[in-house]
Amino acid sequence: MKKRILRAVLIEPEKILIEEVDKPLPQKGEALIKVEKCGVCGSDIHAYYGKHPFTTLPVVQGHEFSGVIAELGEGVSGLTVGKKVVVEPSLVCGKCYQCRSGRYNICDELRVMGFQAPGAYIEYFPVPAEKVIMLPDDMNLELAAMVEPTAVGVHAATRAGLKGGENVIVIGAGPIGLLLAQVTKALGANKVLIADVIDARLQKAVELGVDYIVNVQKQNLAESVHRVFPDGADVIFEAVGKEATIRDAIETARKGTKIVVVGVFPSDPKVQMGLVQDRELELVGTLMYMRPDFEVAVNLIYSGKINVSPLISARFNMRELQKAYKYIEQNKDTTLKVIITVAQD
């Protein structure tokens, strides 16, 4: 039995230490996960450059991961050693108003593994058992690492209140936008139009079966929308987080419709609140997910209702984490999701 294991620690901006540590034991109420695959997210890159406002270093990163249950701590029931799993990386207080009223994703004390709590770049990772979701035995663990970002899309779709038959606009064809476009269709949306400024990403959207694409640097969004949706869209998802894109969303929205704000805004945009008032628009925020969103995401990927493998741009071993981050930085336009292999045997 292996006693020493590898982990990757972000000790200071742009400096990752690969070190050997003792294999942890699961404490009471914990499951020890042998981590297999972990996806890199935009916010990981922000933290790597020391630009994530809510992360303090040093930290073990990694929150989009899959693995296998290696051991169970005392008092854990309902989980089986050897089962493939994904883990909801949110840690919540269980006591605040939101936690008590079933919206723990916006807990007052929310902490996320890989940011304010240790993450998954460790070969064996102890996590609270209630955060573990078992997977079908034949589920691919690389695709399972895409469950977390997919759950972001599922939760955003839930916030939009999709009932089926809607015409949808997604602004931003990054990993979350491309997942959202697929998720909304899988949940019954009629047609989806996706907008971006990078042709490579829009081509990926075509490959994934998104109905309409618009490069907003070459075409006017409102005109393009009018051509395919004469009555306008029923819901718009803003999945970029920039002033220009939220302004586009507000200007393009049909009167009386919802704009779901998925993008993370690093600075405060100037927006046309007059239009929000006059057109009875609804601006709806969305953050992370809850367990049912994770379960839907597992099903969508496992059943093949959404296709996540074309989003995987590159693969690296955990020993090369630094190299992976540099690769993402150097191939910004063409990189969607990079998967890190954490298991070293």
Ligand SMILES: [Zn+2]
């Ligand atoms: Zn993420």
Ligand SMILES: [Zn+2]
């Ligand atoms: Zn709470």
